[in-house]
Amino acid sequence: MSQYSQYGRLQVARELDTFINEQALPDSGVSAAAFWQGAESLFAQFTDKNQALLARREQLQQAIDDYHRHGGETCGDTYQAFLRDIGYLTDKPEAFTIDTDNVDREIAHVAGPQLVVPINNARYALNAVNARWGSLYDALYGTDVISNDDGAEPGDSYNPVRGQKVITQAREYLDTLLPLATSSHVQSTGYHIESGKLSVSLANGDITKLADAEQWLGYRGDINAPTALVFAHNGLHLELQIDPESPVGKADPAGIKDVVLESAVTTIMDCEDSVAAVDAEDKTLVYSNWLGLMKGSLSVDVSKGGKTRTRRMQPDRQYAPSKHTMNQDDVTLPGRSLMFVRNVGHLMTNDAMLFDGEPVPEGIMDGLITALIGKHDILGNGQFKNSREGSIYIVKPKMHGPEEVAFTDALFSEIEKIIDVPANTIKMGIMDEERRTSVNLEACISEARKRVVFINTGFLDRTGDEIHTSMLAGPFADKASLKDRPWIKAYEQANVATGLRCGLSGRAQIGKGMWPIPDQMANMMEAKSGHPKAGANTAWVPSPTAATLHALHYHKIDVFKIQSSLDENYDGLNDILTIPLLEEPASLNDKAIQRELDNNVQGILGYVVRWVHQGIGCSKVPDINDVGLMEDRATLRISSQHIANWLAHDVVSEQQVRDTLTRMAKLVDEQNAGDPDYIPMTPDLDAAIGFQAACDLIFEGKAQPSGYTEPLLHQRRREMKKKLAG
């Protein structure tokens, strides 16, 4: 039980209070008195409104449930008229374009990957901020993008056969990124600076140059033997690293030791679905890591192969200018990914603070504290600069419709007053991941038109909400088929069209969702080229390696050109509002049903047991075919809602689900046997809090607000923490 400090009607758990007073407030230009007074009045002003928004969600859900109970249509005019009637569908605003100022180039003008990382994992978070630049050689060598054929297995030590494949493949990519006037990088034997110009010698003795000399920006090292050459292409940068003495460069005719790509242009430091943070202790860690990132002081010791190194944030990268940039000083490029912070949504409360004795809405607390911390970047208090334009970037997830966006906009305005920064300093990323937001997206953007910096199709939460909203309409298609139904394609396309119509191109990001299969990079290369092709100027990746590989797509595809050719008027509402139910319930035989159930239950247990027992909010969990899947609260929402839906419509029985849970608990324990920190569920499933959490998520899934998983996860994790503390 936390001890609290009292500030009028507000109480603050001691460890969070100490962190704010001793670390977050000093040098922020905000006095403790002003801050706490502001905090108290912020909760006074917004707590009831927050609760009213949640009550409105429930009211709409009940109306929708009643409609389906009475056999209402599941698509078409009657259905849409009903949704309009209850206020779920709202009127479109007058035509407008967004008006956001002071947006960094990385968001407004560069098309490139967006990395997401759980902020409470400092090791990963530092890796993420440094993932602005990534080794293409490592990304190719270490993944299935390079096949194992013909003796190219990765093995335990360096395999020169694989290495040669990497080099050839990288040079083929270079032909797209840096076309030569003649021939190919595959034939290059040297890169030289002569009379201020870059020349490339070829295996046949010829000398060539870049097709576009302006691509070369600068170099590092001796002008006669540069160690690095830096180039620009499609708004992104890349470095050729040359060292003929290095193990890789030695075997390369041009002495190239690596090709380093600008990769994670932006990163989302996640306080939400990839994080397990349930109390003051956890939230203080979340906020202190954010402060460390804003001040550039975060560090962590990383031990690998018997060596320990301290991981810190990387400095900017400097180069001597190429001839055409000679009139400039040195060329400096950002060394770190531009950071957003994803706050939690409007749903949860947290007892890290109490207002009038009740746990406060966690989203309000996140907004206030992450913005206060962000102010240190604006003041230049840190070792590095995050936003060169003086903005604080907050992603707001899981908002339902325009009134909830308006609430966040008003909240941010009030927070700006408390932390004493100009209006609209706090920018907003709007996750389009709830159905009521998708179908009213234009109105949502309009409510934040002075601060919106991205919209993003969070298709995972969106799928969970699709199921929960229409829980009583009938049994849903199996999970794989849900992705092939018209609703999702229409949702993705309408999101881009709406973003373009509202003037986001050149001012903000139109983003696409996560690649959730972290080890399948060859498949990612195939699938994720679809994102820039669809007009998205960013898309989520789960790891730095994935960022480096996905960056290649933005070199191949000029997103801004594509955006200018797309149909802005597409709205797709009919398809978006066609519920993806099982077309022929009888078409799924018993075997297929059990297989779907096994897969869902395995994913749920594999994720939930680590969340509840170990406090790990994002995991790679093997599916039934042993393919590791990224699981977070959003994927859990899908799996648990899917089973709840099949239970509600008798596609599966309660006993069948319980038997499956028991069988899969054993399997999940076996899968984790190699983890010394793992706390198994078997043999006593009744006493295993993680197992009970998984059962609750399924059997009480229908009654969960919007099908969200966090109320039950938080409750069970708190129980577990208490048990562990003895």
Ligand SMILES: CC(=O)SCCNC(=O)CCNC(=O)[C@H](O)C(C)(C)COP(=O)(O)OP(=O)(O)OC[C@H]1O[C@@H](n2cnc3c(N)ncnc32)[C@H](O)[C@@H]1OP(=O)(O)O
């Ligand atoms: C629906 C949504 O909301 S999606 C957004 C939420 N999801 C996420 O944020 C996913 C983030 N990704 C992750 O957490 C992880 O990549 C996982 C859980 C999917 C896989 O993790 P692991 O199995 O530990 O990864 P793996 O063993 O393949 O790689 C570990 C290495 O990669 C790094 N790494 C993995 N993911 C990331 C990341 N997102 N950012 C930075 N570094 C990362 C780690 O730092 C580690 O390197 P290190 O040893 O040098 O520190």
Ligand SMILES: O=CC(=O)O
């Ligand atoms: O937050 C992302 C999602 O897909 O959900």
Ligand SMILES: [Mg+2]
């Ligand atoms: Mg989400």
